[in-house]
Amino acid sequence: MSAVVQPAASLGARRVHSVRRVGLSRQAVVVRAVTAEQAPSTTAQPYGRVFNFSAGPAVLPVEVLEQAQADLLNWQGSGMSVMEMSHRGKEFQSIIDGAEADLRALLAIPDNYQVLFMQGGASSQFSAIPLNLSAEGDTLDYIVTGSWSKKAAGEAKKYGKVNVVATGDNKSVPDPSSWKLSPDAKYVHYCDNETIQGVEFKAPPVVGDKVLVADMSSNFCSKPVDVSKYGLIYAGAQKNIGPAGVTIVIVRDDLIGNSRPSTPVMLDYKVQADDKSMYNTPPCWAIYMCGLVFAKMRRDGGLAAVQQANEKKAKVLYDAIAGSNGFYSSPVDAAARSMMNVPFTIPANADLEKEFVSQAAKHSMIQLKGHRSVGGMRASIYNSMPLDGVQQLANFMKEFAVNSA
Numbered sequence: 583m584s585a586v587v588q589p590a591a592s593l594g595a596r597r598v599h600s601v602r603r604v605g606l607s608r609q610a611v612v613v614r615a616v617t618a619e620q621a622p623s624t625t626a627q628p629y630g631r632v633f634n635f636s637a638g639p640a641v642l643p644v645e646v647l648e649q650a651q652a653d654l655l656n657w658q659g660s661g662m663s664v665m666e667m668s669h670r671g672k673e674f675q676s677i678i679d680g681a682e683a684d685l686r687a688l689l690a691i692p693d694n695y696q697v698l699f700m701q702g703g704a705s706s707q708f709s710a711i712p713l714n715l716s717a718e719g720d721t722l723d724y725i726v727t728g729s730w731s732k733k734a735a736g737e738a739k740k741y742g743k744v745n746v747v748a749t750g751d752n753k754s755v756p757d758p759s760s761w762k763l764s765p766d767a768k769y770v771h772y773c774d775n776e777t778i779q780g781v782e783f784k785a786p787p788v789v790g791d792k793v794l795v796a797d798m799s800s801n802f803c804s805k806p807v808d809v810s811k812y813g814l815i816y817a818g819a820q821k822n823i824g825p826a827g828v829t830i831v832i833v834r835d836d837l838i839g840n841s842r843p844s845t846p847v848m849l850d851y852k853v854q855a856d857d858k859s860m861y862n863t864p865p866c867w868a869i870y871m872c873g874l875v876f877a878k879m880r881r882d883g884g885l886a887a888v889q890q891a892n893e894k895k896a897k898v899l900y901d902a903i904a905g906s907n908g909f910y911s912s913p914v915d916a917a918a919r920s921m922m923n924v925p926f927t928i929p930a931n932a933d934l935e936k937e938f939v940s941q942a943a944k945h946s947m948i949q950l951k952g953h954r955s956v957g958g959m960r961a962s963i964y965n966s967m968p969l970d971g972v973q974q975l976a977n978f979m980k981e982f983a984v985n986s987a
């Protein structure tokens with residue numbers, strides 16, 4: 583640990599407002615001084631943690647981090663950490679089995695779906711999906727509502743005839759009556775929540791008897807989902823359910839086993855399903871962390887409870903925008919506003935946006951800058967962001983607006 587260990591008194595001329603414990607080493611309590619100028623205006627968080635509004639990798643529950651800390655040197659009496667154990671051993675087998683069982687229970691995943699723990703991020707699925715679900719020359723339907731679905735469609739063009747069903751305006755879901763679904767598409771791909779634009783589908787798109795494929799990277803496990811409506815759901819873990827390194831793929835049995843001969847073995851759903859996600863060494867630590875998060879979600883009442891908490895948080899933030907007399911603005915139409923990623927701007931004076939982000943950081947609210955491609959601000963309020971954090975942000979927004987008037 584690189585933090586300097588020193589008594590608060592030795593900090594001399596710097597005005598010491600408080601000293602927070604940020605970590606324990608065997609020899610010493612490591613402390614970080616917080617000056618009055620840097621002090622948050624409201625509640626301090628445990629371990630000197632900040633409210634982290636990052637779009638991903640993102641905040642994880644303190645309870646889960648504490649469990650990981652407790653397990654770190656010796657997982658359940660095994661004498662080793664999860665990072666050190668063989669993926670072929672009974673210890674890790676119990677970890678991955680437990681993670682899958684909890685995820686199946688959370689989402690009520692039907693038995694005719696496989697759960698795969700894959701690598702390469704959600705971006706690898708942009709290629710894996712056409713490679714597994716279509717043959718050369720097939721038509722592939724893509725609904726484009728923002729940056730990520732556009733990227734997915736762009737990658738799919740390497741593998742098939744992409745038909746863009748509809749292109750959104752980055753602030754709404756295009757009216758289904760305008761969609762041009764192809765009669766012979768092998769599947770219809772869409773992004774359930776566009777992380778950058780903050781555009782979210784409120785119900786799965788209706789695509790008749792077509793195979794529906796969803797990128798749920800940034801709203802996975804944020805609400806109950808009827809998995810049976812989908813052929814395939816995929817999500818990178820690093821936003822709502824764990825650290826980067828593992829990508830969850832939930833895929834219906836009949837879509838497995840038809841990959842193109844050129845499919846890289848690591849992207850082949852049949853190989854991954856037959857080998858129970860252990861064709862090679864899986865991302866053991868990331869799977870273990872997701873397992874801890876899934877178990878916590880079950881203890882906390884499952885996805886209905888998660889959704890309720892998320893709706894409450896989103897309302898606090900959208901109300902703060904709506905109640906600002908136009909000082910803040912949401913670029914997204916009310917019907918498509920994301921419960922997870924909330925972009926907002928200061929329309930009358932965009933120069934203030936930089937100042938907003940910098941002052942918020944001084945109040946322990948970080949990563950509020952909008953994505954570089956769209957600018958403005960963005961608060962990502964995933965499952966593990968506490969209500970306190972969102973309320974603190976809403977209070978800060980109010981204060982900032984008053985002070986900037």
Ligand SMILES: Cc1ncc(COP(=O)(O)O)c(C=O)c1O
Nearest residue numbers: 703704705730777797799800818
């Ligand atoms: C909706 C969505 N899809 C795909 C990705 C790409 O994920 P990864 O970085 O795991 O490849 C992201 C990353 O932010 C995302 O938000």
